[in-house]
Amino acid sequence: MTIADVAALAGVSVGTASKALNNRGKLRQETRARVADAARQLGFRPNEMARSLLSGRSFTVGLLTTDHVGRFSLPVLLGAEDALGAGEISVFLCDTRGDAIRERHHLSALASRRVDGIIVTGRRTDSRPPLRQFLDVPVVYAMAPSEDPRDVSVVPDEWQGAREGVRHLIAAGRTRIAHITGPARHHSAQVRAAAFRETLAEAGLRPAGGEVMFGEWNEPWGRQAVRHVLHAEPRCDALFCGSDQIARGAADGLREMGVDVPGDIALVGFDNWDVMSTACRPPLTTVDMELGELGRVAAMSLLEAIEGRARPGVRRLPCRLVIRDST
């Protein structure tokens, strides 16, 4: 099924068929229609690989996940795929599973396939070493920014997101607010905690319970931490949690202690992970990082870079506060 078949069926030469299908040259309308009919009848699709050879562009990009495709990188991938697909660009899925061998293997394959660019994403927002490229194509880092500030990175503005969450609690009249979050070694935990402290300080408040409680991102930690907090500060009236899982654990812990949410203690989570935030009792007010949008912006940035208009640096996209019943 090539353009030669279409030309034969339409009774024209391949050159004429090409012109007809690409709206070029001077042809009678009737001829164009005859060629278009023949193409439709045969289900002709021009061979992208042959075109790419000529044009020097493949209209494909690689989507490389460095950790493994998980809850955070998936929305980014899908957002990017959506934005690129609209521009007739196809996407190679490359999951490295955190394995350096697999990463090399995928990069080598992407080089062979002459992708026009690469989007790199990871599950965490800690910065990562830049790709050691054999290939000379633009790269955009989504979610996990490159350590090299000359690279193009797109990340969620966790600082702003955390501030929104904490401000929301303050605006609701809460004054003794504690922060329970994940491991201190995670960039996400650090930046959210810093935003928490600063936002409280601006309002003349101090963290309830003395200090930020670093732990794990999971529910058991939320349940456990809430007991510590109420022991250290019985008059605590709000919890800002570093993840929805922690917040859900906290909600369960509070309910089992007979504490009312949001009556006695208001609760704000982070991630807007529906299976946690809507299944939580009560449904969680939480910060959404808008990862789908992040993927789309990363895709647009990559297209810019492909066209030679790359704007290096880290771009932070705003998070959005989703208000439900826990505040």
Next chain:
Amino acid sequence: MTIADVAALAGVSVGTASKALNNRGKLRQETRARVADAARQLGFRPNEMARSLLSGRSFTVGLLTTDHVGRFSLPVLLGAEDALGAGEISVFLCDTRGDAIRERHHLSALASRRVDGIIVTGRRTDSRPPLRQFLDVPVVYAMAPSEDPRDVSVVPDEWQGAREGVRHLIAAGRTRIAHITGPARHHSAQVRAAAFRETLAEAGLRPAGGEVMFGEWNEPWGRQAVRHVLHAEPRCDALFCGSDQIARGAADGLREMGVDVPGDIALVGFDNWDVMSTACRPPLTTVDMELGELGRVAAMSLLEAIEGRARPGVRRLPCRLVIRDST
């Protein structure tokens, strides 16, 4: 960066360079080494698109998700990507988001790119209408089988999985077992319920509470259903749940009613969705559909079909019972 550059650097013709790099033809070892050195020095990667043009095979496949990439299709995609990547085959990610327009668009793009085959996956196990193909390539349906039995489909053996779960409860000495599951319109709910009934009948048992309770796949339904069950059959000693979310809701409901799991009532879930099954109190015994393996088998089946050795029909892969603390 083409083979011509390599040939020039090595001081040979492009044909000779090709032979050297592909271990073909008659050349001196010294010549081969010189070409290999030049290639390494320049970071040469053969252009896959040019090779494909010649060979007629692109060594790419399309991964098409019909609903949207979610919790169930993601492991399938990753399993397939893993299996295909090992065979030097790259994967085009195509998310249709349940949109027929997007599906046509993606199929058209895949046709243009001359993929060697397509894997279709969905989030549910209900059968789906076969792809109306413009293109003449093998298709394998993973997770959601094709309605046409002449197509190749790979699905989890939910029947067997449900039987394992129920047998496990019976083997533990439970005799009054109820089944709480999702909407009756879902194939998954129907087949698991049928397996539940038959397995009980074989042991001379009858469903506790009279009949299977169809509802939703979520936690609130689990919490609600468990009250109905205990009202209808106070001596109920086990629950087989159609999903981990339902099971977790049931566990929460039972705990709040003061019922001990597994002391008073044993609990088996379905899906082995870690965020539910390990966060559940107690951690859930559950049925794992091994979706990653399913993706790998789908990929292998596609490779068979590409080589002309397709074995039509529906292939069911065994589920695996994962035993934790709820039984």
Next chain:
DNA sequence: GGTGGAGGGTCAACAAGTATG
């Protein structure tokens, strides 16, 4: 002066598009 094999060059072909006569 053939013969044969080692070593390497030449050219058509793949699909599509552009340019020119």
Next chain:
DNA sequence: CCATACTTGTTGACCCTCCAC
């Protein structure tokens, strides 16, 4: 509007040139 030539990168069939015997 057709015919033809040429472009892209790569491969493989075919061909040519040595040199030894």
